[in-house]
Amino acid sequence: MENQKKFIGSFVNNQADIVGRLIKAKAFIFDWDGVFNDGFKQGQTGSGFSEIDSMGTNLLRFSYFLKAKQPPITGIISGEKNESAQFFANREHFDFAFYKIAHKIDALDFICHQKNIKPEEVVYFFDDVLDLSIAKVCGIRIMIGKNATTLFTNYCIKNNLVDYITTNDGNNSGIREACEMLITLNLNFDEVIDQRTELNNNYKEYLQLRNSCQTQVFTEDENGKIIKDQNNS
Numbered sequence: 337m338e339n340q341k342k343f344i345g346s347f348v349n350n351q352a353d354i355v356g357r358l359i360k361a362k363a364f365i366f367d368w369d370g371v372f373n374d375g376f377k378q379g380q381t382g383s384g385f386s387e388i389d390s391m392g393t394n395l396l397r398f399s400y401f402l403k404a405k406q407p408p409i410t411g412i413i414s415g416e417k418n419e420s421a422q423f424f425a426n427r428e429h430f431d432f433a434f435y436k437i438a439h440k441i442d443a444l445d446f447i448c449h450q451k452n453i454k455p456e457e458v459v460y461f462f463d464d465v466l467d468l469s470i471a472k473v474c475g476i477r478i479m480i481g482k483n484a485t486t487l488f489t490n491y492c493i494k495n496n497l498v499d500y501i502t503t504n505d506g507n508n509s510g511i512r513e514a515c516e517m518l519i520t521l522n523l524n525f526d527e528v529i530d531q532r533t534e535l536n537n538n539y540k541e542y543l544q545l546r547n548s549c550q551t552q553v554f555t556e557d558e559n560g561k562i563i564k565d566q567n568n569s
Contacts, residue, residue: 343517345481345502354499355521357475362457363409363447364396365470366511367440368421370463371480374507382418390428392515399519399528401542407549409451413443415466422553429549434562436555441469446554446562461514463506464488471497478502478518480510 347354369375372385393410400408411432412425418435425433431451434443448455456475460467463480465488471477479489479498482505492498500517502510519525531539553565 343520344504345500345513345517347500348493349496349499351521354476357456358459358518358521360457361400361408361459361475362404362453363411363451364393364400364459364461365411365413365444365447365474366393366461367463367467368412368414368418369416370482370506371461372421372424372506372511374505375463382420384420385424386509386512388509389511389515390424392509392512393428395528395532396515396518397546398532398539398542399522399524401545402524402527402531402538403522407542407546409447409453411443411447413437413440413470415440417555422551425553426551429546430551431549433551433553434555435553435565437562438556438560439469440466441473442556442560442562443554444470444474459518461511468492468497476500478514480504480506480514482506 369383372389373383375383377383397407397410410430411434412421412430413434414421415437416435421435422433432447437443444455444458455473458474459476459478460470460474461478461480462471463482477498479492479501481502489501500514502513504510504513519528554562555565557563
């Protein structure tokens with residue numbers, strides 16, 4: 337499958353260029369609303385996620401592990417507090433979960449400082465305007481597509497803020513599509529599926545390392561300073 341490279345989404349930039357940047361990637365960071373879901377809420381009810389997308393993020397992390405021999409850095413950056421996002425980050429043992437972040441680049445800067453990485457070593461999954469401060473500086477920009485945001489999508493293309501646009505939206509496993517695309521560019525899709533199916537020693541080692549990570553939850557204070565959420569410490 338990896339040799340056929342049949343993708344259903346749209347590459348904005350050259351695949352070979354994206355592969356070159358993917359080789360240098362050390363972190364996978366995700367927006368939440370509109371990315372893992374359709375973004376709809378009722379009052380304070382949080383927007384959820386699909387197990388299909390969850391498996392996609394896990395397979396992508398395992399794909400990275402097979403090449404780097406360590407799990408990648410992972411995080412969720414959300415402009416709102418969302419219990420589903422924090423549950424997901426904790427269950428999947430992401431490194432970071434940020435909520436109520438007004439200017440998302442502050443969270444990215446925080447991650448880069450904490451983990452001693454550069455913005456160009458980050459792959460970012462996003463869908464809307466509040467994400468563009470990160471899209472301007474990170475290494476690979478994956479947009480979860482929407483039929484309703486044609487003009488915004490064109491803006492991102494025109495201003496070189498996106499590398500790949502999914503065909504599927506957030507309510508139809510756009511994240512899984514994006515993860516499978518990146519695994520394919522890693523040239524180990526079949527290997528990832530085979531070893532995950534077999535639960536072999538490589539996967540067991542990856543899972544042990546992944547599950548040893550305890551998610552750190554952060555938000556902003558009234559002055560815009562990133563602080564640890566004491567209720568999730």
